[in-house]
Amino acid sequence: MKIPVRNLGIAPNAWAVNHTFADITRSPQIPQPVILSTETKTLRLDLAKTAILVIDMQNDFCHPDGWLAHIGVDVTPAQKPVQPLQILLPELRNKNVPVFWVNWGNRPDLLNISANLLHVYNSTGEGVGLGDPLPSNGAKVLMAGSWAAAVVDELQQLPQDIRVDKYRMSGFWDTPLDSILRNLGRTTLLFAGVNADQCVMATLQDANFLGYDCLLVKDCTATTSPEYCWLATIYNVNQCFGFVSDSQAILNALQQSPGC
Structure with a gap:
């Protein structure tokens, strides 16, 4: 034959x-099993079936000149994931774990954005909302291709990384994220980014509903919401949607992988 x-x-x-x-x-695929400690159990997972989703680490949410800061939010907490991600992401890439940048990146015409979503981010209709220019630099809020929607400069994006624009809090809603992950055979997902209780949690929940194994990387995730929102997120991930660990535990697990 x-x-x-x-x-x-x-x-x-x-x-x-x-x-x-x-x-x-x-x-x-050639399996790459490793042992990872989490807050509730010790996991045996396969790096060959793993990807990391870095959610909304972009200027509008994390930069002092971005949109959240403009509307009066203290974005200092949103900058906390930067340093651990700077260490973790290169090590994951070295193990051929795909890095996904899942960012708000709306169409310029906002044709797929409903009125109720616009209301959430501009409840009076008189403020700076989705697609409006920021007074400080003219960048259009959360618009694909704008400075506002770009990943912060402190986090390096490489050509092999995968970028997915999202249009809701969940990165799976009306996007190709699920199709890409399934084509790549990635069934275990690490979650990082901001805000933990909003876009990260919504994406993680949808991943759980779709059958993915979900793991929140605690120190690579943050929120500008009150502390009780963070605590509720951690509780609910552990209780209902997956596992919680941290970047050091993942780095320890990577050291077990062949090639170290």
Whole structure:
């Protein structure tokens, strides 16, 4: 039997084909099992099936000249994940764990944004809301391609990283995130970013509902909300939606992986 010579699709969800034959068995991934400590259990997980989602670490939410700061929010807590992410992300990339940047990045015409969502972010209709220019620099709030929607300068994005624009608090709503993860065979998701009780939690919950294994990276996540919101987030992740760990525990786990 002639062996197909061309691959169609993204590994591991790829076929090998030629003009008469298609191999739809899909090549298996080589497992990279590691042991990870969490707040509730010790996990055995496979790095070959793992990805990290970094959510909303962008200027509008984290920078003192961004939108949240403009409307009076102290964004200092939102900057806390930067340092641990600077350490963790390169190590994950070294283990071929994909880094996803999941950011608000609206269409310029806001045609997919409903009135109730606009109201949440501009309840009087007279403030600076989605798509409006920031008075300080003219950047349009949470618009794809604008400074406002860009990842903060302190976090390096590399060409192999994957970027997904989102239009709601959940990164899975009306986006290709689920399709990309399934094509890549990634079923265990690490969650980082801001705000823990809002966009991070909404994305994590939707991931749980879709059947992904979810792990919140505590020190790589933060919120500008009151402390009780943070505590409720940690409680609910542990209780209902997955596991909670931290970047040091993940770094310790990575040291077990082949190649260290």
